[in-house]
Amino acid sequence: MWVYIALLSAFLLGFYDVSKKAALKDNAVMPVLWCHILICSAMMLVPLCLSRFSHCLDGTILHIGRGSLELHLKLLVKAVIVLGSWVCGYYGMKHLPITIYGPVNATRPILVLLGGLLFFREQLNLYQWIGVIIAIVSFYMLSRSSRKEGINFGSNKWVVFTVAATILGALSALYDKHLLGSYDVMFVQAWSNFYQLGLMSLLLLALWWPTKDKTTPFRWKWSIVLIALFLTLADFAYFTALSYAGSMISIVSMIRRSSVVVSFICGALLFKEKNLRSKAVDLALVLIGLLFLLLGSIK
DSSP states (O other): OOOHHHHHHHHHHHHHHHHHHHTTTTSSSSHHHHHHHHHHHHHHHHHHHHHHOOOOTSSSTOOOOOOOOHHHHHHHHHHHHHHHHHHHHHHHHHHHHHHHHHHHHHTTHHHHHHHHHSSSOOOOOHHHHHHHHHHHHOOOOOHHHHHHOOOOTTTTTHHHHHHHHHHHHHHHHHHHHHHHTTSSSHHHHHHHHHHHHHHHHHHHIIIIIIGTTTOOOOOOOOOOHHHHHHHHHHHHHHHHHHTTTTHHHHHHHHHHHGGGOOOOOHHHSSSSOOHHHHHHHHHHHHHHHHHHHHHHHOO
């Protein structure tokens, strides 16, 4: 069951990326991210209030219980990791074609799998090693394709931002598996959002507000609401999948990266991006690598 829930999360995550790309076009990055987190937090505030002041959510998956100080500190750490990944990812998404950003981000399962090897003592079998090698080759080929658009993987800072977002996202996934083995799904999702909002508000005031008149202006777009909606639903499905006994973070992470198919197709149809034929080959290699990883992980 958790595999199908992870597939649903991947589908929603693809539209989250597309909405993010639309919202960031000719727009200021930090206020878009702040608005997205604010809307996500507002959505979580409803079940929190109902859980605190009524009994209508008792016994349901939407109920938000109470947590210890230790748990709140753990979620604050999670918020720092996630926010770092989002800030880097938003800047990378704004300045790179989505047909490059998506496949780079799709290499995250490789890092998660290696993290599982180190921290959860998972062992790679033959299929998984084949998947790792194919994914590395596809990353190299993608770097060659990107040069046709004047993007050099070795020196382009937005590629560096995207790679940093991918590494932090992999670290967050491993931390999620640790948390959701012991704690309630809605509690983790809700309070993570609240802490992200507080931290992002500080960043907005410290970094963007003093220079807002000298940088790209902020414009409200309804696609910002879609970012929050798709991410909230995708994360809820993701956390739910991880909460199942026997679920594997390596498989869930791999399945979620198949969202690149949605973002790639929308990049071609909606954003009219270039050099699609060679990047489609690179994307196919990414998916083949993920397929081998999936085959090697299913018992």
